[in-house]
Each structure stands twice: as C-alpha cells, then as structure tokens.
Amino acid sequence: MSARITRGDVEHVARLARLELTDEEIELFTGQLGDILEHAADIEALDVGDIAPTSHPLPIVNVFRTDEVVPSLDRDEVLGQAPVAESGQFRVPPVLGEEP
C-alpha cells in the first residue's frame, strides 16, 4: 500500500488543480483524503492481473455525422455570458510573463 498522503502532496495537488487552500483546508483535506484513499486500499491491494480497464460502460466507437453546415450557438448570446468580452472574443488578463 502506498504511503499515506502528506501535507506536501495536498499542496502540490492543489497547485495542479488551480485551487488556493488555506492552512486549515490543507490540514482538513490531508486527513480526509487520507481516509478516503485508505478505504480504496481494498482495490489498491487487489490482484487484477491482465484484466483490461473499462473507461466507458458501452462499447461505443467513433460516431460520425454527415458533413453538413448547421447553425451553431448564437455568438452574441454566448459572449453575453462571458465575464468580459471584447470585439467578438473573450478577454482575459495578461498571460505572458507568468511563471510556467
């Protein structure tokens, strides 16, 4: 069984998930995620051999439609729901100059 999730793991995962957690939340989640993953130890310990994984319940392959032009969503209606839109586009704060 893997080692119990640490505070450092939680901080790392929060960065990946783009969430900023308070010290209290980090503490709480470290305990709670540890408990949930402990419950998952039953499948972590399972010998599943070469069983193929199932990512989808039905055996669906690619679905194609005929290449016909049909109306899409109304652009103004869509942009009207954006926090900030300008010249037919979504406007965001600067992206360049950020840490990667």
Place this chain on the structure above:
Amino acid sequence: MSALDIAAAVRSGERRATDVLDEHLARIEAGDGDIHAFNLVTADAAREEAEAVDAAVARGDDPGPLAGVPVALKDNMCTRGIPTTCSSKVLEGWRPPYDATVVTRLRAAGAVAVGKTNLDEFAMGSSTENSAFGPTHNPRDLTRVPGGSSGGTAASVAADFTPLGIGSDTGGSIRQPAAFCGVVGMKPTYGAVSRYGLIAFASSLDQIGPFASSVADAAAMFDVIAGPDPRDSTSIRDYAPNASSVLDRGVAGLRVGVIRELSGGAGTVDGLSADVLARTQEAVDALAAAGATVEEISVPSATLGLSAYYLVAPAEASSNLARYDGVRYGLRVDAPTTGEMNTASRTAGFGPEVKRRIMLGTYALSAGYYDAFYGKALKVRTMMLREFAEAYEKVDVLVTPTAPTTAFPLGERTADPMTMYVNDVCTIPSNLTGHPGISVPFGIGEDGLPVGVQVLAPALGDELTFQVASVLEAAAAGGAS
C-alpha cells in the same frame, strides 16, 4: 392527481393547462419556504408554456403525452436564458445559450417546466446539504435530508409541487433521494437518455432520469425523454424503449436474483440497516408470490464499487470541472494575470465538497498514483461488468435495497465524507456498469420514513425495471409490508 390523469384531462379539454399550473404554483408558494426544493421558480415562462398547450388544444392539435403536466428540472439541466447554477457560486447568474435535449423533449411533449431544483453542488453529494444556496428539507420529515444529489427534484415530487421531475444519477443521485422521499426514481441505461445540456460531473457515469409518484407516471416520462440524440455521441442509436407498454405484464416466470453482498448475506457490505433489509426481503417475497422464481446470486465485486467509484468519479470530475476558469462564463475574480485569475475564481467559486473531489481526482490521476488508483479502479469496472454479465445469465433482474438506511437527520453526516459516501453502496454498481436501475417505495422503516427497494436489469433492460417495479408498487399498496 397523477401526471397521466392531468395529461388526459388537458388533452381532452376537460382541464386547462394554465389552471393546472396555477394550482401547482400555489402549492409551491405555500410550501417551499419550509422545504426549499427550488432554487428558482420560473412562473412567467411556465405560464407561456401552459398557454401554448391550451392554445394547441383549442386549435384541435394534440399537445403531447405530457400535456400540461408541471415538471421540476434539476438545476444542472441547461435552460436557455434561464439561470442554471448547479447550486454553485461559480455559475450563479449564468444563463445558458441553449436548452438540454431533455428540456426540449419535455416541452415538445406538452410538459410545463416550473423551475430549477436544488442539488448538491455539481451533483456531488447524497443529502443536498452541499448546495451553495442552503439545504433542501425532506417533505416527509423536515428535520431529515431528502437524499441527494437530486434532493430538490425528489422533494418537489414528494411534496406534490410537481407530478414529475428530472434528476441526474452518477452514483445513485436519482434512486437514493427517491427512496428517502418515498417516490419513484429511475436511472436509465447509460446512453438511453441524451446528456446534451446536462452539466457534466463524471461523463462515463452520468445519466438523466425521471422522478414521479407512480411507476406509470415515471414510465411515461422516461418514454418521452429516451431515445437517440445526434448531439450526444454516447446516446444509443436505434433505441426506442416503450416502458409504458409493459407495466401490466407481471413477473410470472421471471427469474429474480438477490445480491448476497448487498442483502445482508455472507460477505455483505457494512451499514445496511435491519428494517431496510426486512422491507427488501418482503419485496422479494412479493415478487415470488406474483410468480417469479428467486435465487441468491453472488457478485463479489459489488463490495468494491464504493472504492472504485470514489476514484473514477472524482477523476472525471477533476477534468470536467477544469472548464470553470473564469474565462468564458461564470464567476471571475480579477487578478493581474490569467493564471492567478483562474485560481482566484475557482477558489472563490467552488464549495468544500467540490474542492475535495477535485483534489481527490487530481491526486488519483497524478503521476505515480495513476496505476495504483485510477487504473485499478477501471479494472474493477471490468470485473463488475463480467460478474454482472454472469449473474444475468442466471436471472433476469436483481433486487437490492436502494440505500442502506432511511433518510437521516440534517447535519448528521456532513463532518465525515466517508459516512456520507457509504449511502451510495447499493446504487453505485449500476453506474459503473451502465446498467439501468429503479427505486420504488416499499413500506416504511422503524422511524416511519419511506424505504426504497431497487430493481436492477442488464443494459437495455429499462422496460423490465419498470415492469417489475409496477408489481412491487401494487404489492406495497396492497399492504404487503
């Protein structure tokens, strides 16, 4: 008055849809202050729809099989121009630019949408306590939860605010609240109902389904919303179930299986209460009395469902919810750079349970843990599919409790996520396998609250679940418990 009775009266011109609507709006007005089934009541839009139904009848046109029937929509169904929140601050005030396919189909069938119902934020929860807008109370006992995540819809039907309601079920979110509120709730085969316009939680598990006070009403609603949709590539092509046509077929000669691991037998999961198990046994006895044969079936992986689900669902959720970044819709919290704006918006917009699941899912998918957790969970899914396929070689349907207990008190389980998650132990397997399941009320527990019994069938066995539920409904009404 049942949904089918209302529709018959409206179609024949005996009752006007606008009068039916007013009657139901008055009940909501009088009762929803205590229950909080609705996030939003759309009285004006509903009146326009009801007037259109009445106009159609006046013209001599048939407005459809659900003519004038008020319906409640879980607030994770997109409604064009009408706020759709998922009970989350991150979507507060958002007005979708399109309707979900179920909404379009219900309207085409003459149904009248009266509002958007409360849910656990992004459908993550089993009590509707994780809503950013406050909990829903169970109409059968206001101190208890209605179940979740479709608790608002279940409460609306139980309180007779609407004869019908729409929910979504990712791990039991239709069936468990139906059981807690004493109504019928059905999760169709994955792909039977289009998910277009259902705000995604876990895309390989999510499915939309009906809530009603009776099996016949639920079947009528299912028949309207089921069927292929070019806008959902996972919808099953050439599938046109007609559940309403099989309700009187009975169960004579049908083979009913009882899952040992979910019924108190050897190796059973923890936490199933004695009264719920007793009602389930009585339901099985009622089916036997109606001519079904009964046998015990072992599905060992059923006990692994909870662990597999709480890795798969959060993993998919962590990916699906990456879209709430403050760019295209929803909450934006200003910050100097886009990256900081993304983080600030998500941090302010999501509630604690959603953050917990995003964290869990991100962890389960992260480098070094993927194979141990997410990868293993997907293999468990395959094991379950195999074991259920073997079970369905021996029996036609499986019967289990819907939830381990009756409705629990508000606030009782909010502190420890695991005590909440175990609610889903009996419902989760059919989400992981994509199979259909229905919860039908069957008697009451020691506390006087409703108990739900679940009927499961193999993929595309939707009609069969209604057929068996219909027999259970009649047995329950006959005082079998």
